[in-house]
Amino acid sequence: MVKGSPSKKSQNGVVNGKHAQNADSKWKDDFHESFEETPLIAAMYTYLSYILLFIFGHLRDICYYYGIKKDESGTEYGLQGFVPLYSSWGNFFLRNMYRLIRDAWDRPITSVAGPEIDILERVTHDHWWHFEFSGKRLHALNFGSYNYLGFGENKGPCIDTVEEITKQCGVGVGASRQEYGYMEIHKELDELVADFLGLEAAITFPMGFATNSMNIPCLVRKGSLILSDAMNHASIVLGAKLSGAVIKTFKHNDAKDLEKKLRESIIQGQPKSKRPWKKILIVVEGIHSMEGSILPLPEIIKLKKKYKAYIYLDEAHSIGALGPHGRGVTDYFGINPKEIDVMMGTFTKSFASAGGYIAGTKKLINYLRVYSHSSMYSCVMSPPVASQIIASMRIIMGLDGTDEGQRRIKQLLNNARYFRRGLHKIGVIVYGNRDSPVVPLLIYSPGKIIKFSRESLKRGLATVVVGFPATPLIEGRARFCVSAAHTKEMMDEALRMIDEVADVVRIRYSRLPVSHFYTHDIPISI
Known part of the structure; x- marks a missing residue:
């Protein structure tokens, strides 16, 4: 095993923390976070991938320098006698990795950020400077939005109030x-x-x-x-x-x-x-x-x-x-x-x-x-x-006279626990606290990150993938955001798709049984 972040230290690969009130021992027993350490084979494969990326990146830069290949990256149009105003694309990593896989990092235009979204496919003919709508729409489950309580909707009491205030103010x-x-x-x-x-x-x-x-x-x-x-x-x-x-x-x-x-x-x-x-x-x-x-x-x-x-x-x-x-x-x-x-x-x-x-x-x-x-x-x-x-x-x-707020809060907690347990059953490595609606799934290799994103979207699952430099080099991941608006059927369908993609991408790295993460029953009522 290889340690990822130095703070995630634990002999068994899991950090136990805290929850509850007053007594330290009580919240230590209930507060549970998992940070299973990076498998050695995954770390080696990830480092090798980045080494190859850097080698081919330098070869590409040499080809650009001698005019063997046209530089298609986004660069400022220089003015005669002027120092460059900006160099946002001068970074080696951006030129040679980010630009080539923008479809994984930069998501296309979507509809209302509910539990399901419509994604408008976009195409480019000038290396991502401009985009065109291809005419294709993809209906997908949305597990990439921060819409935790499901208020990101275009109907209901919130929208009615907003509409009235817009007319007034x-x-x-x-x-x-x-x-x-x-x-x-x-x-x-x-x-x-x-x-x-x-x-x-x-x-x-x-x-x-x-x-x-x-x-x-x-x-x-x-x-x-x-x-x-x-x-x-x-x-x-x-x-x-x-x-x-x-x-x-x-x-x-x-x-x-x-x-x-x-x-x-x-x-x-x-x-x-x-x-x-x-x-x-x-x-x-x-x-x-x-x-x-x-x-x-x-x-x-x-x-x-x-x-x-x-x-x-x-x-x-x-x-x-x-x-x-x-x-x-x-x-x-x-x-x-x-x-x-x-x-x-x-x-x-x-x-x-x-x-x-x-x-x-x-x-x-x-x-x-x-x-x-x-x-x-x-x-x-x-x-x-x-x-x-x-x-x-x-x-x-609860000032609206209903229990809708409490229902959404409880539903979010149940959904987070249910979805996280489902991922553990698949055999992938998952980070974080069992009560957190942010659920990171570790993928590690940059090539696998891209493949996971594309294969998930192909099946109708929209999520966010994150790699270096936003994460440590060997801790690239997919980040799922659970919402109170997700139903059990939606989460089961998402887990089924992730199960399929896990086989395609080969990311079943976890070697710990589900019982290792759940030492006692967590009440779940979906």
Whole structure:
């Protein structure tokens, strides 16, 4: 066996973590994550594939240089006497791998992001610069959307509300919060988000990525320390870099490594002056979008209190999708959300809308209202977008007078467990927590990643495949996103197709029985 990520360490190939309330032993018994280690043969085959890719890539570049072959990659048209404006295609990997298999990485145009979608086939005659619709449509099961609670639909109470708000307010505001853009619907949304999370106040932003990248620099500056999970999202990475603070990473979801870095940093102080840090901010995610893992929050909170640090919790994938009330990772562990200093999340997944939020104390939110670049220098959220969030959140909270929200939350949990167990039965290696709606299936080799994508789509299964550099070199994968809108019949059909493709692509790498991952019965009621 070959280890993938250094944080996924376990003698039997499976990491056991935590779940539940108060007693450590209780949540350790219930919290279960699987990270079966990379088989040696798969690692060797993957490395060999990349070596061959690089060899042939260099040969191709030589042919381009001497004019033996025309360079068909996307390059800037140079202007006489000007330095190139950009070189986005100058990367060796993009030129020689990504460009050749765009059909696997760049998905075609699709219909409404429900449990089933129609895919419009596109063709190119100039090496992916321009596209044409071929006239063919493919009906497929959608396991590639973040539509966790199934609100990404074009009918129902949410859409009716959005339609009415569009008639009343239009589709755009054209001003920031500090000017004349802040409408009653934005005030209602801010207050509803705070109420939903159980915190004093909240502020919303029109873009989820900017919620991290533009607000982290408001919270920490030079003289501060950011301890960031090694697998945090690009928006967090950018925000941390823009802040000017010192950045240190710790192994993914590894509380021991985090404590080691905390202790060393406090002892050593700031790099040059050796003075104490002005502020220490621990930045973590509730559910990781590539690993399907859930943050061991009780351990992180213990370290926060022990070392007097702050926690910045990104709930982009966990809010709405985790916990008995859909309130994210704090709800999942039964922890008071006030234990978290900065609660961040997005509306692009479970709420089927756009934008993001930060919630916490009134003092924190008032500060961000004045100093946040995302608040001052961007237009506020479009009223129909805000209306979609309000309508879906009210359903989740049960404020619509029905139990539809609870039904969807329970259905998502059941679907995630059912689908993950089905994949284990097929004999493939699956990462993540059994309660996570993000289900990564390990494929490893770049050639097999491409083949898996094409064979799945051919059978009517739409999913996302991910490879290097978005994942470690030997951990290429397909990432399935389970939705409350998926029925048992849909999941059974998807599992049947994956079973067929697993034989074609030869990815039955798991050597552990299903019972190894499920030490005791998990209630499933599909």
